[in-house]
Amino acid sequence: MLENNLMILAAVAGLLFIVLLAVVIILRIRSRRPLPMDELEGHEFEYYCADLLKEHGFTDVEVTRGSGDFGADILAEKDGVSYAIQCKCYDKPIGVKAVQEIYAGRDYYDCMVGAVMTNQHFTEPAVELAKKLKILLWDREYIDSMET
Numbered sequence: 001m002l003e004n005n006l007m008i009l010a011a012v013a014g015l016l017f018i019v020l021l022a023v024v025i026i027l028r029i030r031s032r033r034p035l036p037m038d039e040l041e042g043h044e045f046e047y048y049c050a051d052l053l054k055e056h057g058f059t060d061v062e063v064t065r066g067s068g069d070f071g072a073d074i075l076a077e078k079d080g081v082s083y084a085i086q087c088k089c090y091d092k093p094i095g096v097k098a099v100q101e102i103y104a105g106r107d108y109y110d111c112m113v114g115a116v117m118t119n120q121h122f123t124e125p126a127v128e129l130a131k132k133l134k135i136l137l138w139d140r141e142y143i144d145s146m147e148t
Contacts, residue, residue, distance in 0.1 A: 043063075045089035046074060049073075049085065060076060071084075072085060072102060072105030074087065075109055075111065082111040084113070085116070086114075086115070086116045087116075087117050094122050095122075098126065102116050113136060115136035116137055122139060
């Protein structure tokens with residue numbers, strides 16, 4: 001009897017492991033799949049992000065000029081909170097430079113919140129700096145979830 005219970009427990013544990021492994025694999029494949037935003041150029045990506053923000057309740061959404069934007073590509077407001085947003089459409093993870101840029105841009109434009117939107121992920125140093133500077137990081141999964 002005890003042997004049967006142990007065998008059943010081992011089978012259930014094995015099945016749970018296989019299901020968990022499948023979920024992890026699916027999530028990795030999904031995060032690597034090309035998304036429409038991956039095909040955009042820098043300024044096109046900024047307008048794409050601006051449109052997503054408008055669709056999600058942001059108002060007064062303004063794409064700043066291309067060069068000399070002082071670190072913010074988009075200025076917007078939501079629920080009385082002003083946002084400065086840096087957009088990065090790259091083919092590799094986003095580093096600390098983007099966080100530094102929006103930190104400066106947030107202050108330059110007197111915004112309450114700074115955020116970096118990207119079609120990629122962030123490096124660990126960028127994540128650490130963003131936490132320290134209180135900068136929001138919106139990666140490809142976050143943006144993809146906004147599309148649905």
